[in-house]
Every structure is written in structure tokens, then in C-alpha cells.
Amino acid sequence: MLVVETVAKIRRAYFVQHKPIKQICRELKLSRKVVRKVIRSEATAFRYTRSVQPAPKLGPWHDELDRMLTANTGKPARERLTLTRIFEALRGLGYEGGYDAVRRYAKTWKRQQASVTASAFVPLAFAPGEAYQFDWSHEIVLIAGVTTTVKVAHVRLCHSRMLFVRAYPRESQEMVFDAHDRVFAFFRGTCQRGIYDNMKTAVETIFVGRERAYNRRFLQMCSHYLVEPVACTPASGWEKGQVENQVGLVRERLFTPRVRVRSYNELNALLLDGVVAYAKTHPHPEQRDLTIWQAFEAERGALVPYAGRFDGFHAVPAAVSSTCLVRFDNNKYSVMASAIGRPVEVRAYAERIEIRQDGRVVAEHPRAFGRGQTVFDPWHYVPVLARKPGALRNGAPFKDWVLPAALERIRRKLAGSADGHRQMVEILTAVLGDGLSAVEAACAEALREGVHSADVVLNILARQREPPAPAPLLTPESLRLRHEPVADCARYDSLRRAP
Template sequence: MLIVETVVRIRREHAGGKAIKAIARDLRLSRKVVRKAIRSPEAAFNYQRKVQPLPRIGPYQDRLDALLEENEGRGRRDRLRMTRIHDLLVREGFDGSYDAVRRYAARWRAARRKDAGEGAPAFIPMTFQPGEAYQFDWSHEDVEIAGKPMRVKVAHMRLCDSRAPYVRAYPREGQEMLFDAHARAFAFFGGVPRRGIYDNMKTAVTAVFTGKERVFNRRFLIMTDHYMVEPTACSPAAGWEKGQVEQQVQTIRGRFFQPRLRFASLAELNGWLEAECRRWAEHHAHPERGDITVAEALDMERPALQPILAPFDGFHESEHAVTGTCLISFDRNRYSVMSTAARRTVQVRSCHRSCNSPQKWALKIP
């Protein structure tokens, strides 16, 4: 492709009466290129390739299309990286480079968006004031506890202004674990923001209506009222509304949980995770204020946080029917209760083993 300066020189010399043959000889160009430069409007000399040759990918194009189509149908967690797709082609005899596969995949996705009438999505960055909000989410990670593989549920919280992270692992996503994660995260941050941003998880949201209208779980509302937090639920399938914690899930998975962690107990794992959150904040710059670290930004945001007035009694409450043999079914187990509760509906309050309640579960007869 000719640069603009060369095209302008060709047009100027030809306008001065110089022959095309002489211009081609002096500039070491073909006469065809010189004629095209002369005829082009306003020095616009752009070459558009009509057919893209694929010398390496050609024999494997159908196979690559099938792999890309299959990959698009997978969930985000299970999608293959381009390096893995290139490796699969190499195993089948492909001798081209990774860059060739990457470029082809980019053109393939652009063609799909064009066929569907979709342009590239546009997003408006969200800004937050100190102490304004935090974002919360769960992730599933594979670890090894006491020599046995285990998939733990990891609670993620992130302050929106300072970007300070907090993560803690639990055996499951029960509501009592949700309450415990909030209590420990607020203690770690040294205060409570004014607003919390969540997805529509069942431990927090009972019913989803049009727009932002939600019916929140009763115990979850009691927890947010205790900490003076205004809960905000994201739109369904709109992860960008809490993009900071979504990005944190991917970052923490790659930096903390890979390769697979091995600990003797969940308590040791959580102690290590909390120390890693502090270390990560001390050694990483704030993404928008590069002159300070995340830990320094947290110190600046901490005075704007609300104080923690008292610990929250984070039990999960549910109603159960007592059988005639004085048994209730709770958490996939059967428990015996006092005979006075036979054939009656009772309230069961369960608590995570690390909460502040003296009892781990209790029975209440209305």
C-alpha cells in the first residue's frame, strides 16, 4: 500500500507534465500502480482484498468453524481459550501459527455480529463515591481439604471506590454463610458502605419483577437494615451492573486458586485467603489512581464508611412440620424435637458454626 506522501508526489508530477513511464521508473513502481494513484480521488489509495487466502487454515476451515461454533454454545466458565483451540487443530495435523487461528476467530465473530445485525456493545463506566457501595457475588472453586478434593463456594465482596477485595470459602451457599461473609467482610474493611449491589440469588431475592422491583428475603432485609445498607439487585443476565466483582471472580480464580490449593481445613484456607487479600491490596495499584495502591485507597475510603454498631445474629430461619413421631426434616437430615411440638409447625433457626449465636440451631414453637 502506498503512503499518502507518495500518492501526492505521483499526482503532482503527473500534473506538471511528467510521463507515467518516467514516474514509475523514478519511484520504482509499476505503471499500473501509478495510473491507479493518478485516477484515485483526493489521494485516497486504499487496497481492499476481495478474497482472503488461507494457505494454512484452508484445509481445516470447516473443523475450525465447528470448534468455534461449539465453543460459543458453552457457558462462560467452560469456554476454551484460543490457545486450546489451536492446540486441538495441531493435534489433527494443522501446522499453522496461533496468530492465524486468533485472527480467523476474530473475523468469524465479527461476521456473526454483522449477520445478526448487531454492532459492538457500548458501555458507560460507573463511578462511585467513597463509602457509597460494595458489590457481592459467589463463585465455585476446586480445592483440596485434608487430602480430599472439594468444591467450595467462595463469597466475594469488593468496595466500589477503593477496589478493596475480600473473599472467604464456605462448604455451600446457605443464608447463614451469606450473613457470616458480610460480617467478616465489614470487619475486614473496617466499616459498612451505604449500598450493596447483588444479583438475584435465592438467599437474598424472593421474587423478581419488571425493572428493578424485587421482593427481598425477610431475613436478608433484616440483615441489611441492621447494617443500614440499601440493597440493590441487578437486572437478570446483566453482569456488567456489578462488573467489578465479576472481574474480581476471574482475577481471584487465576491468582489465588490456580494451581489447586491444598489445606488441612477450611479455617486454614480462609486464613490464607484473608492474608492474600491484604497482600494483593498492598502490592497492586488502584486501576484509576495509579499513584496509590488499593490498600492506601482503602485507608482513604475507611472514614466514609458507616461504623459497625453491633454484631448481627446471622441465623437462617425456616418453618417445618413436626411428624407424629416428633421428627423434623431439616437440611437433608432428620432431628428429634420435644413431644409438645408433635404435629405442629415450628420455626427452625440455623447458624453457621462461626457466628455469634451460642447455639448452632434452635427450635421455636409459634
């Protein structure tokens, strides 16, 4: 095979130095056929390719090898066999040839398959405010020193390319609702269409074509924000390619190196600062004279106005145990003692849990995302203490209970009394009727007087509940006496002297 350097020497010797072909052949030790081929073809490089590859031993096995290669390509990536394993399987069936012939055939087969399956796409263009794309990704961060896999919600405006990301512990429906509300509040509006994949929190059934049966609560959210949901074709991520590309961009710029934060709030603040900084410093891919942020500011006027927060909760029924606890998502939450005996509805939000019974809120807690945790509100158990005051000593809800300063001082002073727990329970029970601020004020007044018994505190509360003295009556000026009468007892004395 002629190398490029030899071809260049031949061409320079003939066309520049005007040497005859015979001399060139003698100096470069080449045949006249080769030199004439270079001169006449005017090519600067020659490459030999075999048009037909003889395969005397592999030829009868082409069909079987095609079948094995096709089956192997259809398997998941982790289950695919190497070419060596395929060669060994072919030998087991009776093939007597070598590995190199199998390798060359497999290379040709793979190239032919790639040309058949290669797809072409049409670039898309979106009008301002027309559509946004939504997707999830999984990232690894350190939260409070613990390696945690977080779920990151990605949203991207298709026209201005403005991006928004927020991290959550789960991909559940209430997280989807919260992510939409926060991004629409940040954008100060939304688009006419939202482009999604077929996530279970949005799509319940996939029909032929574009027809979908959407989740009822998801449709309620879209109706609230005046968004038309559009689901992609299954396994066709290119239909929302902008947000798919955003996942890699955000992972490289905001999650590399591994992020170390103390809480989800700190992580989300960091992500928001990162996307704003990126948008303000990078040009729009199509409008090169504008940054992404400037294109976003121009698009804001075309967005559908923000409709306010959607009440995005996921509701499930639950039962109340005899210990005033409700189980939800592998954790337990306390409820008011009056809720025992009847079912409740647990409304799960992204960051809190709300428990209702007959339309009345019987508990509200910050949401726990671990397993086997119990979240108490000690005030839920105060009515129980009225009947069982001894539970104040060892009751699990009252461990590390932080009371207001005045109540805490009263509790410490009563701890040394024989009936201190009973008196403290009486004071705590008064909170249910008089309110925490009134009881705290009564405790503070009692402490100023140098006493701390429950009777004194309850007496102060009773005096506070007494109605105020009526205001004095004012006599109108027109009814006032202008000449006060003078007392005259003479007539009375005359009557006494009468016989």
C-alpha cells in the same frame, strides 16, 4: 493484487529516483495503469474488496438461511449446530449450491448482527462509602486430599476497590449472613447501598423495572447494618462489573494453581492474606499514586459504623425421633432426651446448628455438610441411661466418648466389675445435678484415696453439698463481764442442813 513491497518500489522509483513511468513499468513488469494508480493515489497499500457477491444459487435461500442462523444463535452454547450441520440441513431442503457460499454469507451475517447488538456503556464513579458489590463464584480446591467445589463470596468496595473473599460449602442464606458479618467486621463498617444480582437468598420476586420483593430475613440483615439493597437488572452483570471482574482476578491469583488445604478455616485464612497482600501492592486504577489499601484506609472514615454481629440463622421446624435425633439437611443431630414428643426449631448458622424448643436451647452442634451423617452429644442420652444402664456398653452415642481424665480412669476401673456399667451410670447421672467439674473433682478425690466405687463418689458429692458449719458468735466488748462471779456453795450447804 499489489503487495505492499511492490507499492513501495514504485513510490521510491518515481519520487526518489525520478524514473519515468515507462522505465518503472519495464523493470517491474507492470502496466502503466497500475503504476499511474499508485503514483496518483499516494496510497501505500491496496486491497481489493468485492462490493457485490454474486450468489446465483444461494440467493433464493437467503431468508431460510437467516431464519436458521437466528434460531441457532438463540440456543444454549452446548446445543448450537456447527455451520457444516446448517449447510447439510439447507441441502436437505433443496439447496444445490456449495458450502463456501454458505460460509461467506454466514460470516457477513454474523458481522452485521454483532454491529447491531453491540452495546455501549458509561463509566461509573462512586463516592467514598456509597456502595459495595456482592457476588458468588465456584472454585475447585483440595480439602484434606478430597477435590471439592467451594462457593466463594466476593465483596468489593466501589470507591477504593478493596476486595474481600471467603469460601463456604453452600450458597444458602445463612452463608450470605455470615459473609456479610465477616466482611463488615473486616472493613469496620459498611456502605449506604449494597448492589446484588437477583439471588434467591435475597430476592423472592422480580417486578417491572427496579422493583423487587426481597426476602424478609435478608431485609432484616440489611436493616441491622443500615444498608439499602439494590438488585441488578436480570442478566446484566455489567451493572456490578467491579465484583464480576474480581471473580476472574481472584481465580487467577489465589486459586491457580489448585489450592491444597486441610480445612475451610485454613483456606479462608489463606484467602484473607492473599487479598490484603494484593491490596497493599497494587495501585488504585484511578488514583495511581495510591495503592488499593491506602485508598481503603482513606475510605474507612466514610463508612457506616459496624453495628455488631447480626443473628444470621435460617430457621426450619423439625420433629424429634424416639432416639433423640432431629433430621436437618440430610444429616441427624442429637437433642436432650426431655425434648422428645414436641416439635423443635432448627436454627442453621454457617458453622453450627442450634436446636430450640419453647425458646430453650436443647442442642448445639458443629454443622455437618455431608450426607447421612449423625452427630451425637453423649450427654443428651445420660437421662436415658438412668433407666437403661446396659445401653452404656453398646450405645452408638457412647462410642469413642472422651471423658475428663478422672472420670475416664473411674470408667476403666469399673469396667471389670459385674455391675460396673450401673455404677458408672450413677456417676454420670450425678453430672446433671452437680455439674461436670464437681463430679470430676469427686472422682479425683476418690482415686487419691484408692477407691473407685460409685457409692464413694456420690458420698463425696453429698458432703460437698452439705452447708458449711455456722461461724462462731462473737460477743461485743460492751457485753463482756469485767468481774467474773466466784462460785459459793456455802448457802446451798446451809439449806441442806436445815431440818
